[in-house]
Amino acid sequence: MKKLKILSDAAKYDVSCSSSGVERRNRGEGRLGNSRSFGICHTWSSDGRCISLLKILMTNRCVYDCVYCVNKATNDVERASFMPEEVAKLTIEFYRRNYIEGLFLSSAIEKSSNQTMENIHKILLLLRKKYHFNGYIHVKAIPGADKELIEQCGYLADRMSVNIELPTKESLGKLAPQKKHSSIIAPMKEIRNRLLLSQDEKKALVHYKRFVPAGQSTQMIIGATEDTDYKILTCAEYLYNKYNMKRVYYSAYVPVNSHSTLPSIQTTPPLLREHRLYQADWLLRFYNFTSEDIFIGGSQSISTKFDPKMNWALNNLHLFPIEINQAPLELLIRIPGVGHTSARRIIKERKVAFLNYEALCKTGCVIKRAKYFVTCKGKYYGENMDIDFIKRKYLNEQKYEQLSFFG
Ligand code: SF4
Incomplete structure (x- = not known):
């Protein structure tokens, strides 16, 4: 329970799903069940159903020091790591109790990218092969991990995501100097190539293995740097067109650390800006809009007054x-x-x-x-x-x- 509390709390900054956020203890006699604010989040399936996922980090021990992150190496926070078998058992036990319908697994980089990706792969193998779990699984592809490892994970997971974090190389270099833009793009490219191959094989009616059938997604932080809405949305548009991205998530920056390169710790998360970016993103994906339609006359930001x-x-x-x-x-x-x-x-x-x-x-x-x-x-x-x-x-x-x- 202690590990679960630490590692599900540490996962809440990833916005690909949102936490249920309700804490309610069972006090009265004859009542059934407790509600816990951590661990379970909700996401939507392609047919519009809301599904509950166990949302956790495999570990929050990180060798990287991204300045905006609560889990960065130099932060003094409680640390914990799950063993692969523990994550698999938790998922299965939660599933059997009907708490969840799937798993959303992210991770910090404990020793190296490959070691982290190997452990994610072990969890996937345990769930799919040992426990024959057929539910939804979303895992992170760790930047810098070998492409063979990413490929093996993709054949077992439903969705994979690599967080691009910031829309430009310069911003990434400023806030996450150990993460290289190229090491984020490489797994995205690998996932796209495999995905297209699998789709071609399916069309040609040859034997094919399902590769991330729910596609890939990514996340960008909004408001931690000076990057304009134009830069953010054109980056998203590029990712949709070039890497077959299923979703780009926008995460309003929540200040958790003080640093000279970050906005003040009192900054409030730019939620309206995040909302407008989601609306514009929707227009790009479903309404045949382009970024030129949204940024009229060379404007760099989306109007907050008008949708x-x-x-x-x-x-x-x-x-x-x-x-x-x-x-x-x-x-x-x-x-x-x-x-x-x-x-x-x-x-x-x-x-x-x-x-x-x-x-x-x-x-x-x-x-x-x-x-x-x-x-x-x-x-x-x-x-x-x-x-x-x-x-x-x-x-x-x-x-x-x-x-x-x-x-
Ligand atoms: S890699 Fe960076 S963003 Fe990810 S957990 Fe470590 S410090 Fe945080």
């Missing part, structure tokens, strides 16, 4: 209003307030009859936003297409209000 899609629309007002009964899907999904689901509904419904304003409301779009940018059967319902008017209305809409069933 990125609204910001794009306000800066391209000459493209609106769009007639919903004629626009193709690519254009419909560019309208603020219209997502993929409502755009598809619009297309389906208009095959039967042209949509009027009432019919548009029923497609599930956010009409409070969409109405300034569309016409229905040629009629505009947004009162005024003046940019300042729309901005004012949007900002008023952002104020919190009691949700209504009928609004």
Whole structure:
């Protein structure tokens, strides 16, 4: 329990999953179970199900000294390491008790990259071959580890991730001098190549082994350096295009150490900035946006006032209003307030009859936003297409209000 407490607490800065964060002791008679704030996190499967994962570090003993990290070698924190068999047994026992559906395993670098990756591999072997565990496993690929080791792990895990940490070599050199940009990119490249090979073999119907079927992901820290949103998002765009990245996670910097190269220890995590980056990232992945659409006129940061899609629309007002009964899907999904689901509904419904304003409301779009940018059967319902008017209305809409069933 002590090791579990230390190593699950140390894992909380990795944001690929978020901790359940609830602590509740069983006090009353006749009650069933306790809730612990550490160890279990939640993530989402591709079909939208929320699944619980045991989220732990294999060890928090680290030979590296990344200045932003709570586990860095020179920090005086309680240290612990799990043996491979302990992690495997914990996972199986938790699974049997129905606490978890899978494992999210990360690690500090205890002796060397290869020694750490070898232990991760041992855990995977134990789980898959000895205990025949068929649940979800996400493991870290350790920068600097041999490619053969990474490859062997990839055939046993569902997802692998290598944290790029910062968007530029310069920032990485400043905050994590022992980590080399090339040693982070090398395993990403290896995972991508193997993944493509496995997909080609599957298509060719030859015997193939599943390699990280849930793909690879990475994480970037936001606000620990001067790196702009532009640098962060163009780096993410590059990783999506070049390394078949499934997800880039953005982690608002939480100050845990004092250092001359870091923001002050009193700095609050830039959560709104993180949120806007996630929104922009969503547009890159699912809405055919490019970073040029998001950073208009050479801007380096994402507007915190307006969400990125609204910001794009306000800066391209000459493209609106769009007639919903004629626009193709690519254009419909560019309208603020219209997502993929409502755009598809619009297309389906208009095959039967042209949509009027009432019919548009029923497609599930956010009409409070969409109405300034569309016409229905040629009629505009947004009162005024003046940019300042729309901005004012949007900002008023952002104020919190009691949700209504009928609004
Ligand atoms: S390698 Fe760096 S970021 Fe990872 S645990 Fe060690 S000090 Fe922390």
